[in-house]
Amino acid sequence: MDPILCAPDDIPEIRGIMDDINMGNWDAPSVLMLITQGAGDFLEGTSPHRSLGAGDGIMITEYVRTHSRQYCTADTQTEYRRHPYLSHILAAVPWLVEGYYRLEGRFNGKPVTDNCSTIPEGKLALDLPRAYTSAFPSDRLTCLATAQPMARTRKR
Structure with a gap:
C-alpha cells in the first residue's frame, strides 16, 4: 500500500502541470x-x-x-x-x-x-500559502492542520 500525499500538487508531475497552466507564470500576451x-x-x-x-x-x-x-x-x-x-x-x-x-x-x-x-x-x-493553491484545499488544510500526512492508503 502506498501512502496518499496531502494534495495532488504534492506530486511533482502534477505540480509541474499546474505551474504550466498558471496565468501568473507567463508574460502578458501580445x-x-x-x-x-x-x-x-x-x-x-x-x-x-x-x-x-x-x-x-x-x-x-x-x-x-x-x-x-x-x-x-x-x-x-x-x-x-x-x-x-x-x-x-x-x-x-x-x-x-x-x-x-x-x-x-x-x-x-x-x-x-x-x-x-x-x-x-x-x-x-505571490505570497499565497500553498494550502490555498491546492486542487483540493479542504484536504490540504486538513493535512496542514494535523501537521502530518493524512493517514489514508490506496490499494494496489
Missing part, C-alpha cells in the same frame, strides 16, 4: 484579451473565503483582476468582465458570445476596446 470571470462559487459547491474573497469554484476573483491589470500595464488591450452569479463553467457562455462578436468586429474593421481603467484592484497571489 494579443487582445477578453477575460470573463464568474464569481458564483456557490454554484460549484464552494463558498467565498473570509480573507481571499469570492471566486467561481476554480479561480479567485481578486487574483484574476490582478492578472487583468498586469496585462493592461504591459499594454495588452484587455476587456475584463465579472459575473457575480456564474460559475467557472457557466461564465464561458457570455465569454463565447462576446468573444464571437469581438472577433467579428475585428474582421469588419471595428476598433478594439478595453476597460483597463475601470478594472478594480485585486490581490497578488
